[in-house]
Amino acid sequence: MAKRTHFEIGGERVAPGTRARVDIPVSTLSNHTPVHLSVEVIHGRRKGPVLFVSAAIHGDEVIGVEIVRRLLRAAPLNSMAGTLLAVPIVNTFGFLNHSRYLPDRRDLNRVFPGLSAGSMASQLAHIFMEEVVRRSDVGIDLHSAAIHRSNLPQIRLTPDNERLADLGAAFGAPVMMESSLRDGSLRMAAEAAGVDVLLYEGGEGLRFDEAAARAGMAGTLRVMRRLGMIAAKGVPRAKARPVRARASSWYRAPRGGLFRGFVGLGDAVAPGTVLGAVANAFGDVESEVVSDQTGILIGRTNMPVVYEGDALFHVAETARAAAAAEGISAHLDVGALFDEDEII
Incomplete structure (x- = not known):
């Protein structure tokens, strides 16, 4: 069996059986503070798919950041196959400002796949697509409701995509809902690049919700199990079948x-x-x-x-x-x- 090779991202190489945090340059703030897209790479010794898990594309949707934090400490990842690319904060600008948007008021989830020489939002979208999405086979994008609203934990997936329907059922959120792709969204750009993406919604903007955090964490582990990346031990079973709504x-x-x-x-x-x-x-x-x-x-x-x-x-x-x-x-x-x- 051929030896597994290093995983390359952001100009760095991560050896099989190791994990590393890679800081990909994005921009510089007006006070000369650098901004990075930080990616935790866990590159298993054994072959398997590349999964990205992203959060805070909308900077005020902090529940996904907490889910990624918990995921990276989960015991099943210690003997993982394949590669996990975990990005707890995509929109650093919005996250620091407690805002859904970037400083120019653009919605990052409406400018994908982005441009290398476009607006700030467009450049960030381009970097995320090139460095993370296009290196992956499948993704989970974590969201919450906007501020002053709450969402029941739910999975949204592209209609008539059987692979996503299977992974969505494995995720095991209370509700699984078909949702059409929107122009400029990460899901649309990713699927155009051949990368299927599950979108998780749960909780409220700028708030932690324990049920939504645990549902997102448990669901992500179940998807990794379904993909053959981790063993069953330590992965909680869903308590009931998801409700599927069209x-x-x-x-x-x-x-x-x-x-x-x-x-x-x-x-x-x-x-x-x-x-x-x-x-x-x-x-x-x-x-x-x-x-x-x-x-x-x-x-x-x-x-x-x-x-x-x-x-x-x-x-x-x-x-x-x-x-x-x-x-x-x-x-x-x-x-x-x-x-x-x-x-x-």
């Missing part, structure tokens, strides 16, 4: 005012379910928000003060909502995802 609906504020939500993430809803209400400050005018779908609540606002048209609830449509809600409660049992002594 469509979803947003419910918006019918008026401006004070919002009260009556359903929580993971709850089953049906036509006629009152999701919440928006009232004026005097309490003499109130408008209910009523579901016209059968499904599972996968996202909601946390803001009590809303404008007319604000997104309040996100419902994944599924005919088996009531049964699915029971399985989701098992998914969200934090103690069931890991034993307490396994929290890292």
